[in-house]
Structures are given as structure tokens and as C-alpha cells.
Amino acid sequence: MKFFMKNLLITLAVIIVIVAAYIVYRASPQPSLVVQPTVTAQPTPVSTAADEYNPSIDPGNFVSQVTNPYYTLAPGTTFTYQSETDEGIEKIVVKVTDQTKKILSITATVIWDRVWLDDELIEETYDWYAQDKQGNVWYMGEDSMEYEDGKVTSAKGSWEAGVNGAKPGIIMKANPKVGDSYRQEYLKNEAEDMAGVVSVDEKVTTSLGVYEGCLKTRDWSQIETNLNEHKYYCPDLGGLVLEVNIATGERTELVSVEHENNIAPTAVPTTTTVPAQLIVPPTTTIPQITSFAECEAAGFPIMESYPRQCRTSDGKNFTEEIATSQESGIRGIVLLGPTCPVMRDPPDPACDDKKFATSLVVTTADQSTVVKEFSSDANGAFSVSVSSGDYAIRSAVAANVLPYCSSDGIITVIKGSYTQATIHCDTGIR
Numbered sequence: 001m002k003f004f005m006k007n008l009l010i011t012l013a014v015i016i017v018i019v020a021a022y023i024v025y026r027a028s029p030q031p032s033l034v035v036q037p038t039v040t041a042q043p044t045p046v047s048t049a050a051d052e053y054n055p056s057i058d059p060g061n062f063v064s065q066v067t068n069p070y071y072t073l074a075p076g077t078t079f080t081y082q083s084e085t086d087e088g089i090e091k092i093v094v095k096v097t098d099q100t101k102k103i104l105s106i107t108a109t110v111i112w113d114r115v116w117l118d119d120e121l122i123e124e125t126y127d128w129y130a131q132d133k134q135g136n137v138w139y140m141g142e143d144s145m146e147y148e149d150g151k152v153t154s155a156k157g158s159w160e161a162g163v164n165g166a167k168p169g170i171i172m173k174a175n176p177k178v179g180d181s182y183r184q185e186y187l188k189n190e191a192e193d194m195a196g197v198v199s200v201d202e203k204v205t206t207s208l209g210v211y212e213g214c215l216k217t218r219d220w221s222q223i224e225t226n227l228n229e230h231k232y233y234c235p236d237l238g239g240l241v242l243e244v245n246i247a248t249g250e251r252t253e254l255v256s257v258e259h260e261n262n263i264a265p266t267a268v269p270t271t272t273t274v275p276a277q278l279i280v281p282p283t284t285t286i287p288q289i290t291s292f293a294e295c296e297a298a299g300f301p302i303m304e305s306y307p308r309q310c311r312t313s314d315g316k317n318f319t320e321e322i323a324t325s326q327e328s329g330i331r332g333i334v335l336l337g338p339t340c341p342v343m344r345d346p347p348d349p350a351c352d353d354k355k356f357a358t359s360l361v362v363t364t365a366d367q368s369t370v371v372k373e374f375s376s377d378a379n380g381a382f383s384v385s386v387s388s389g390d391y392a393i394r395s396a397v398a399a400n401v402l403p404y405c406s407s408d409g410i411i412t413v414i415k416g417s418y419t420q421a422t423i424h425c426d427t428g429i430r
């Protein structure tokens with residue numbers, strides 16, 4: 001009997017322990033059995049990174065004229081600006097032409113912008129602007145040339161919306177508000193100017209007059225650290241009146257506004273005397289240009305390269321044809337590299353640049369006009385005939401496509417001979 005009772009007590013104790021354990025188990029949270037509530041994904045914030053800038057452009061939402069009160073582009077109007085710099089007197093002449101250019105199926109107005117330093121032309125640009133139905137003025141691109149001793153030395157900064165990844169920006173908003181900021185242009189590492197609205201009720205005093213209700217912006221560049229300035233746009237004149245370099249205080253002032261129809265702007269005091277050397281005489285409407293001779297006869301600027309080039313106000317380039325009695329051109333080899341991700345010490349022959357077969361083009365020295373297309377062979381060798389003059393060679397593909405090939409500087413071809421050149425193609429391997 002004692003043995004039975006002992007076993008019974010042990011059995012009851014075990015049952016009690018099991019029941020207690022079960023009660024604790026049921027009372028505790030059971031992650032593996034709990035159904036989690038459904039979580040709705042939150043929208044990802046729109047990134048403001050430069051490479052994701054993608055403005056929505058609808059050609060049907062644009063009008064034929066630029067009439068924004070802060071940025072009015074009436075054909076035949078010429079704005080002349082002047083500033084005193086450390087290098088000398090700088091004069092800027094901005095003419096609204098009657099020419100247009102189609103960009104992204106949008107008709108843009110062509111602006112002819114020239115800069116002189118002590119009466120020497122140092123820069124010439126054709127800018128393209130268009131206005132949408134809301135009144136925003138869009139910057140569609142520019143064809144820019146830098147000069148030295150009368151010759152074009154660089155086309156850096158040129159871009160066109162829709163070409164090689166370039167995208168349009170806003171040069172003037174329809175209803176600017178303090179705190180607004182916006183891209184004025186975008187071509188990665190080439191054109192990345194920005195602007196922000198500082199004030200919409202500024203009073204501006206210049207040698208030309210006093211203006212009220214002006215818009216003040218701060219303009220800067222994400223790639224040119226020295227570009228940081230305030231700009232003042234006044235509705236009385238429909239455009240830019242003053243620029244002030246924030247770091248140096250250097251002022252670029254509007255000194256004259258001219259109209260081909262000789263109607264003076266109402267905001268300009270009638271007693272204002274503009275120096276004769278700053279007044280640009282009006283030009284007539286230019287007929288359709290199809291050749292260098294027609295371009296020269298129409299009075300468009302001649303670039304004193306060899307062969308000479310003439311550029312119209314809508315950005316077309318015409319190269320003078322030079323008759324040659326003896327064949328001349330460029331010969332050489334195309335090399336591809338780097339082929340290894342790191343330099344080897346001692347050098348590894350396997351990492352030497354390789355001879356490369358590819359499609360290339362000969363261009364004018366400023367790379368603005370393609371002269372001839374050609375290809376290198378399987379051994380990287382090439383020979384292309386061109387007339388005497390200054391040239392460059394680059395890939396036939398866009399600059400953002402690798403491997404990208406280019407000549408080292410300008411290639412000068414002498415009449416009756418071939419110039420040797422080595423063309424290097426960058427693989428992008430680093």
C-alpha cells in the first residue's frame with residue numbers, strides 16, 4: 001500500500017508539473033504562431049541627385065515667343081553690358097535674333113552672345129530659349145566658342161538638350177518665389193548651373209537708371225566653384241540689369257538697350273548717353289545659308305582657323321573648301337588602354353596598350369564640325385586624306401560611350417604631306 005501511494009504521489013506531481021508548464025507556455029507570446037499585420041510600403045522619396053534630374057517636357061505645351069516679364073526676348077533687341085575686371089574692360093553684347101532652332105521638337109529662340117576684353121573678341125555663344133504656356137522660360141542649350149588671337153580655342157561648355165544626356169533647365173520661372181531653387185542647365189560635368197530666388201522686390205541702381213520691383217537671384221555652378229553671383233532682373237526692361245560677383249563685388253551692368261525698330265524702352269531715361277563704341281548697329285534678316293561663301297557674304301563671323309569657318313546665328317557651321325594640288329592627310333595608329341586595373345612594377349607586358357580597330361571621325365580643331373569618317377584596321381593603323389589645316393580626331397560614337405578615343409591636342413596637316421598621329425582610346429578601367 002505504501003508503495004502504491006508513493007507511485008500515485010509521484011504521478012500526481014508529474015501531472016502537476018506538466019499542467020503548470022502548459023499554462024506558462026499558453027500564457028507566453030508565441031512568435032512562430034502569431035500572424036503579423038500587413039505593412040503597406042511607403043513611397044520612396046524622390047531623389048534630388050544630379051543623375052536623376054529628369055524634367056517633363058511636352059512640345060505641345062510651348063509657345064512661339066518668350067514674353068516672361070523678367071526675361072522677355074523680342075527679336076531685334078540688343079542688350080549691352082560692361083564691367084571692369086582685373087584683366088581689363090569687358091563688354092558683353094547679347095542680341096535677340098529672328099532665328100529659331102528646333103530642339104526636342106520645340107521651337108527655340110536663338111540668342112547671339114559675344115564677349116570682348118579690351119576690344120578683343122574672347123567668347124561667342126549661341127543660346128537657345130523657349131517658353132512654356134505657364135510662362136517658364138527654358139534653357140535648351142548653347143553653342144559656345146572661346147577665342148584667342150582671333151582663333152577658336154575651345155568649345156567647352158556647349159550642350160544641347162536631348163544630345164548625349166543633356167537636359168533643359170529653367171532660366172526664369174513664371175512666378176518666382178523666395179526660396180525657389182532650380183537647375184538652369186544639365187550636362188553632367190559640363191553644364192550644371194543652378195539658381196535660387198533671394199528677393200522679388202529689389203531696388204536696383206545702375207548708370208542707366210533706377211529700377212524697382214526687380215527679381216534677385218543667386219546663381220552658382222556645381223562644377224565651377226568660382227561661379228557665385230547675384231543677378232537682378234527688372235520688368236521695366238524685361239531682362240537682366242545687373243550681375244554682382246559675391247566674392248569680389250565685381251559688377252557687370254547693363255549700359256544700353258537697342259531695338260532695330262528704334263523704339264526706346266520706356267524705362268530708359270531719354271537723357272542717357274551711351275558710348276558710341278558700345279552700340280551695335282542693327283542687322284537685317286539673313287536668308288537661308290547653304291555654304292561658306294553665302295555665310296561670309298551675309299556678314300556672319302569668320303573663325304580664322306585653317307580652313308576658315310563661318311557660323312550662322314542658328315549654330316550652323318560652314319568650312320571653307322581649299323583646293324589642293326597634292327594629297328595630304330593624317331596617318332597613324334590607334335591604341336586601347338588601360339587593359340589592367342592597376343599599374344604593375346615591374347611593368348607587365350600583358351598590360352600594354354593594345355592596337356585597336358574602331359570607327360573614328362576627323363573634326364575641325366574645335367571639334368564642332370565633322371570633316372570625314374574613317375576606321376582603323378585590325379592592327380590599329382589608319383590613313384585618312386584631308387586638306388591642309390588644323391584638325392582633331394575622336395570616336396564616331398558619343399563621348400559617354402566607352403572605349404572613347406581622341407587625339408592629343410590639335411593635329412596640323414601641311415599641304416602635300418601626311419601628319420603622323422597616335423590616337424588613344426580610354427577603356428575606363430582604373
